Structure formats: C-alpha cells, structure tokens
Amino acid sequence: MNIEQARFNMIEQQIRTWDVLDQDVLDLLMVVKRExxxxxxxxxxxxxxxxIPLxxxxxxxxxxxxxxMLQEASVKKHESVLEIGSGxxxxxxxxxxxxxxxTSIEIEEDLQALAEDNLCRYGIDNVxxxxxDGARGWTDNAPYDVIVISGSLPVLPQEFLPQIKIGGRILCVVGDAPAMTAQVITRVSELGYDTVNLFETVIKPLRNAFTPSPFKF
Structure with a gap:
C-alpha cells in the first residue's frame, strides 16, 4: 500500500466531502500520522x-x-482542552x-496505557x-476552553456546563441509536449556552454515560 496516496485519498474522498474544508485541519491530518x-x-x-477496533x-x-469534530472545535494555541475517552x-x-x-481521561487502564505509549512514541509532551471516569466531566484544572467527548451520551450531563470558560466549547454526540446528533455547545455568558446541531451520526456510548429517568411527573 502506498501510505501517502492512501492518506491523500482519505482526505480528498472522505473528509472534504464531509464539509471539512479548513486548510489547517486538512494540513494537520497530513502531518499527524494516523497509522x-x-x-x-x-x-x-x-x-x-x-x-477500528480497540x-x-x-x-x-x-x-x-x-x-x-476537530474543525468545529476550532482550538487555538493558547487554549486548554479536556478530552473524554482517550482511545x-x-x-x-x-x-x-x-x-x-x-487533559485526556480514559476509564480503561489498558487503553490509558496504549494512548500514553502512542503519544510518547510520537513525541507529544503536552498531553x-x-x-x-469522565462521564460527568473532570473538574481538576477546570474550567477548560474546549471539551471533546469521544463517546455518545443520551443527554449531556449538566455537570459539564460549568467546566468550560465563557467562550468555551463542548463537542459531543447526544441521543440514542439510531438517532444521534453531534453538537457544539458554546458558553456565551455566565449562565448562557448556545447549542448548534452539526450532523446526524451514531457512535458507541460513553462508558457510564448518565441516563435520565424515563419517568416524568
């Protein structure tokens, strides 16, 4: 397999067609070697x-x-990020x-070790x-500028909201299969949050994700 041709094809045929047009993101996908x-x-x-199974x-x-999700997060060089689910x-x-x-939170010990080893071998020292268990966020070093949740949630727990700064963003997937929605939630003021639905998708649920009671009174 010609790896660089396969990477180019992935970007042009899969990623661009999903409205990922930010050149900085596309360039980054060429630099950080997925393989x-x-x-x-x-x-x-x-x-x-x-x-890909893990x-x-x-x-x-x-x-x-x-x-x-990387494009929608629009992370800046001065910002701190919380990732839930290291993979x-x-x-x-x-x-x-x-x-x-x-700061990347992983609930499975062997995956935590895998991610740490991969990042170390790749020479990344700012993670x-x-x-x-990050199913309700991670208060150490909060508030963050960006939170990226790499598993689906039936609903976003309220505990996440104060964990971002004003101007901060939460990238998440909410709902139950087969109807899940990727969202970006921006904190616009001390108590105000703006939610934008991005696209429909289905991904695996976050371990220990909060499930609201089906009963209403």
Whole structure:
C-alpha cells in the first residue's frame, strides 16, 4: 500500500466531502500520522471509512468524524482542552498540535496505557492521559476552553456546563441509536449556552454515560 496516496485519498474522498474544508485541519491530518495510532492488527484499515477496533470493545472513530469534530472545535494555541475517552491517543494527538495543553481521561487502564505509549512514541509532551471516569466531566484544572467527548451520551450531563470558560466549547454526540446528533455547545455568558446541531451520526456510548429517568411527573 502506498501510505501517502492512501492518506491523500482519505482526505480528498472522505473528509472534504464531509464539509471539512479548513486548510489547517486538512494540513494537520497530513502531518499527524494516523497509522501510528492504529493497532498493528488493523494497519490495513488506517485510512478506511470505518471504526477500528480497540481493546475493551472500544473503537477509533471514523476519520471523517474525527476531522469534522476537530474543525468545529476550532482550538487555538493558547487554549486548554479536556478530552473524554482517550482511545488510542490519536484525537489527543490532533488536539495537542492545536492547543496549549490537553487533559485526556480514559476509564480503561489498558487503553490509558496504549494512548500514553502512542503519544510518547510520537513525541507529544503536552498531553496528560489520566485514568478515570469522565462521564460527568473532570473538574481538576477546570474550567477548560474546549471539551471533546469521544463517546455518545443520551443527554449531556449538566455537570459539564460549568467546566468550560465563557467562550468555551463542548463537542459531543447526544441521543440514542439510531438517532444521534453531534453538537457544539458554546458558553456565551455566565449562565448562557448556545447549542448548534452539526450532523446526524451514531457512535458507541460513553462508558457510564448518565441516563435520565424515563419517568416524568
């Protein structure tokens, strides 16, 4: 396989067609080598439009999904980022190239070790991969400028909202299969938040995601 041609094809045929047109994002996808974060057993799938299996039943998300969320996050060099769900460390690597610092929370110990090892081997030193449950956010070092949640939630827990600064953004996927929506939630004032629906999708649920009671009184 011609790796660079496969990377080019992924960007042109999958990612651009998903309205990812920010040149900085497209350039970053050329620089941060996705194949370095893919388990060796699935190397042939590194640039394919599919999720890639990871330990503990988790997955690397589709390239076009990762790219679109990165574009919508619009992370700046001075900003701090919280990522919920480290996976293989690839999204953290992309965010780290845009941000001042990334805190990545992973609930599975072997995935935490995998992400940490991948990021270390890649020479990325502005990411802390922390073992913990981020289903309701992570208050250490909060508020953050950006929060990226790499698993779906039935609803976004209210605990996340004060964990971003005014002007900060939360990137999440809410709903239940087969009807989930990717959203960006921006904190516009001390108590005000603006929600924009981005696109319909289906991804695996976040471990321990908050599920509201079906009963209403």
């Amino acid at each position: 370095s974060f893919v388990p060796a057993a699935y190397a042939a799938l590194a640039f394919v439009d599919t999720e 330990p503990r039943g988790q997955s690397m998300l589709m390239p076009k999904f990762e790219a679109r 293989s460390g690839y999204m953290a690597a992309l965010l780290a190239r845009c941000a001042r610092h990334v 802390d991969v922390i073992l913990g």
